[in-house]
Amino acid sequence: MNEKLQAYLERKKSNRICEEKAKRDAYLLKIGLYNKEYSNENGPSQEYPDYEIDQTTQAFKYFRKVPIDVTDEEYAELLKYKDAEKQQNRIAQIFRVIAWVTFVAGFIVGLIFGRESGFLERLLRGYNVFELIFEYGYSLDFSVFLYWCAAFISGMVHMAVAEVVQLLSDINRKLDKE
Numbered sequence: 001m002n003e004k005l006q007a008y009l010e011r012k013k014s015n016r017i018c019e020e021k022a023k024r025d026a027y028l029l030k031i032g033l034y035n036k037e038y039s040n041e042n043g044p045s046q047e048y049p050d051y052e053i054d055q056t057t058q059a060f061k062y063f064r065k066v067p068i069d070v071t072d073e074e075y076a077e078l079l080k081y082k083d084a085e086k087q088q089n090r091i092a093q094i095f096r097v098i099a100w101v102t103f104v105a106g107f108i109v110g111l112i113f114g115r116e117s118g119f120l121e122r123l124l125r126g127y128n129v130f131e132l133i134f135e136y137g138y139s140l141d142f143s144v145f146l147y148w149c150a151a152f153i154s155g156m157v158h159m160a161v162a163e164v165v166q167l168l169s170d171i172n173r174k175l176d177k178e
Contacts, residue, residue: 024075028067031078036063089169095162099155106151110144 028034039048039062048062070078 034065092166099158102155110147
């Protein structure tokens with residue numbers, strides 16, 4: 001093999017190994033699998049950014065987080081459970097479904113009831129919805145926008161509640177790990 005090609009491939013392999021190690025270390029720190037390495041100095045530094053209070057002396061102890069050593073097999077096992085950490089709270093899921101149903105139903109109800117008179121009666125007599133909308137050319141009444149605004153606001157409130165419930169669930173899960 002050409003020397004330049006071999007040197008290039010070795011650099012690429014070395015870079016990939018370093019990137020994978022950095023990614024692995026970041027994940028281990030994120031999930032709390034680390035040891036604390038304490039500073040000998042009494043003040044904060046770039047190298048030791050985190051701190052805790054020593055219960056005996058009531059002084060600050062500065063430390064840095066050092067990820068634990070794991071084998072490739074152990075790391076592969078950890079990654080199997082990575083998706084399980086992103087569990088969606090069931091209550092949050094229900095609120096999201098309600099929000100989307102509200103959006104869609106509000107849009108459809110706005111089209112149906114926001115038409116000038118005669119639309120609903122013809123629909124109930126068996127006319128096709130698309131015939132009524134496109135062939136008869138009924139114009140939209142202003143009330144369609146009221147239906148759409150009400151559906152949008154209601155749906156967004158449900159989405160906001162879902163997000164709050166999900167964030168609270170994530171915080172609770174994070175506190176349970178510590």
